Amino acid sequence: MIPxxxxxxxxxxxxxxxxxxxxTALMKQAASALAAEAVDMLGEQPVAPGTLVVGLIGPGNNGGDGLYALSQLEDQGYATAALQCASSVHSEALSVYESAGGRIQPLSKGTETLSKATxxxxxxxxxxxRSGAELPLIPRNSRVLACDLPSGLDPETGVADDKVLLAERTVTFGAMKSGLLTGDGPLATGDITVVPLDFDFTGQAPQTNLVDKQAALELLDAHRSWRDAGxxxxxxxxxxxxxxxxxYPGAAQLTARAAVNCGIGLLRTHVPEDVAALLAVAVPETVPLDDDQIREALSSARRYVHGRGAKISAWAIGPGLDSRTPPTGAIAEVFASRQPAVIDAxxxxxxxxxxSEQPRVLTPHAKELRMLLRRAGVTVTIEEIAAAPIRWTRWAALAYNAVVLLKGPTNYIVAPDGSSLVVSHTAPQLATAGxxxxxxxxxxxLLSDSSLTGxxxxxxxxxxxxxxxxxxxxxxxxxxxxAAAACGTVNASRLIELLPGVMKRFGF
Structure with missing residues (x-):
């Protein structure tokens, strides 16, 4: 995980x-990482004719990072150009760049250069x-590599200027900054590479930890065994x-299809009669579950709460329910159990x-989090939640004695003890019905499989x-x-179709 x-x-x-x-030593080290990322983005070995890397150079050390990186690219045979975007730039870095054969010109004279940039x-x-600082206009659909963070993004709040330089990738130095994950951050930064530069954060407690793909693989593997195949x-x-x-007849089908496509051993479904026929056609692998069978499963759970021996090892509650006429009896009994559950919608x-003795994950979006907090006696606005997502998610985790996953461009996962994790930089197209x-x-x-829960x-x-x-x-x-966004537009059914291949990449 990334602190x-x-x-x-x-x-x-x-x-x-x-x-x-x-x-100077830190700038040169940062520049090496920046240049390496640029080469990776270009993907051209040897250098293709017409390739041009243009640096937008500001004042101070960030501009110095850029100039040193351009120097290294010049040494590797890339054609580069630097555009000076401030009254002065880092003099030592500029001298090194010019010695490498680079040229610098004012931004005001660089329109044609920018138009040719690869x-x-x-x-x-x-x-x-700082908010309101002057930002240059760059050609539409330019490929941008941000040095530390995209210009126009507030590094503390994650609020972006309307003219923010949207990056395809960001190389950030020292550590992951909260502003890269908050607010507009995930929409502006693209993929992020953290270059630690051997910074010593001893004595500094991280605000949270970011779970990326590698960390997820390690977490999933924590309890898995080769014997699981049997x-x-x-x-x-x-x-x-x-x-x-x-x-809402479709929601149950989407959740059921997703669980089945993930590779679940058995899915038992408690749905209204008029939904059951649709579900049987859409997901024939499911097995119906009536009120008496729920009570039987919960009775068995007094001896086998989870894993081997449990008739049902976890619950998913909420998608598509009509809150005006819910199956309150069955749900209340499940809520009183000690079996893990995910609760949504x-x-x-x-x-x-x-x-509560039940281990739960609540999965609200911001509007639903506001509703949960209001039910617990806490009044908060959507804007306040956006400004301090971990704070308000923690309030809900405490109020409901549950893990709460606040959904959005960044997902905030907070436990009742205040510990938290974040997952960010997913496809923004995921904000779609279903x-x-x-x-x-x-x-x-994941909650149902004992090889994952341990x-x-x-x-x-x-x-x-x-x-x-x-x-x-x-x-x-x-x-x-x-994966869905790479092929075109995104919808829930497309996500489900892609799940088997995605799950395989995670070791399933």
């Missing part, structure tokens, strides 16, 4: 490192950006799904606040593991979104 620090923390550590190693390196402001369907996870209504209007139902199916499967019998799944698996589900969901 995430505040701007103040990064500035403090950076100042210590400059005093210890000099800013790749633009944004080395304007870095952490020094399990029968009941040992591979049995998920009980309570969902659907005549008003209309299920969030039914989950009780206060103490996408959350697919996430519920993915997480329901518990069996009367043990309950810890909130820490619930939080980790929620983050893994968000990463898988994001990977499916990216």
């Amino acid at each position: 995430v620090y505040s701007l103040a923390q990064v500035r403090s550590v950076e100042a210590q490192e400059i005093s210890r190693r000099s800013d 790749l633009i390196i944004d080395a304007l402001y870095g952490l020094g950006y 399990r029968h369907k009941y040992q591979r996870g049995v998920l009980g799904l309570i969902a659907g209504s005549s008003l 209309s299920g969030l209007e039914l989950v009780p606040a206060g103490p 996408s959350g139902d697919v996430l519920t199916g993915i997480l329901g499967y 518990v069996n019998g009367v043990q309950t799944v810890s909130n820490r593991r619930m939080m980790e698996l929620a983050a893994c589900a968000a990463v898988i969901h994001g990977e499916a979104g990216r």
Whole structure:
């Protein structure tokens, strides 16, 4: 996992490192990483004719990073150009660049140069950006590599200027900054590479931790064994799904199809009669579950809470329910159990606040989080949630004694003890109808499989593991979104179709 620090923390550590190693040494080290990323983006060995890398050079050390990177690209045979975007630039770095054969010209005379750029390196402001600072106009659809962070993005709040230089990739130095993950950050930064530069963050507690694809693989592998290949369907996870209504018949189908395409051992479904026929056609692998069978499964759970021996090992509740006429009896009994559950959509209007023995993950978006907080006696606006997402998600986690996954461009996962994880830089196209139902199916499967939760019998799944698996589900969901976006537009059904291939990449 990647620790995430505040701007103040990064500035403090950076100042210590400059005093210890000099800013020139750090700039050259940062420039090497920036140049390497540029070469990777160009993907051209040997250098293709007509390739031109243009650096937008600002004042101070960020501009110095850019000039040193351009120098290294010149040494590797790339054609480069530097556009001076401030009254002065880093003199030593400029001297090195010119000695390497580079040329610099004022931005005002660089319109034609920008139009010919194969790749633009944004080395304007870095952490020094302040709202309202002048930003250049670049050609539409330019490929941009941001140095530390995109110019026009506030490094602390994640609020972006309307003219922000949208990056395809960002190379950020020292540590992951919270502003890259908050607000507009995920929409402006593209893919992020963190270059630690050997910064010493000893004594600095990270604000949270980012779960990327590699971290998700490690978390998923924590309890998996080669012996899992010999399990029968009941040992591979049995998920009980309570969902659907005549008003929203499609949501239950989406969640069910997602769980099945993830590879669940067995899916049991409790849906209204008029939805059951549709579900049987859409997902013939499912097995119906009536009220008496729910009670039987819950009775069995007193001896086998989870894993081997449990008739149902986890629950998914909420997608497509009509909150005006919910199956309250069955849901109330499940809520009183000690089996893990993911609760989404209309299920969030039914989950009780206060103490609970059930390990739960609530998956609201911002509007639903506001509703949950209001039910718990806390009044907050959508704007306040956007400005401090971890704070308000933590309030909900405490109020409902549950892990809460706040959905959005960045997913914030917070446990009742205040610990948190984030998953970011998924496809923005995931904001589409039914996408959350697919996430519920993915997480329901992960919670049902004892080889992933690491518990069996009367043990309950810890909130820490619930939080980790929620983050893994968000990463898988994001990977499916990216795969779908690479092929065209994104919809929930397309995500489900791609899930088997995505799951295979995660070791399933």
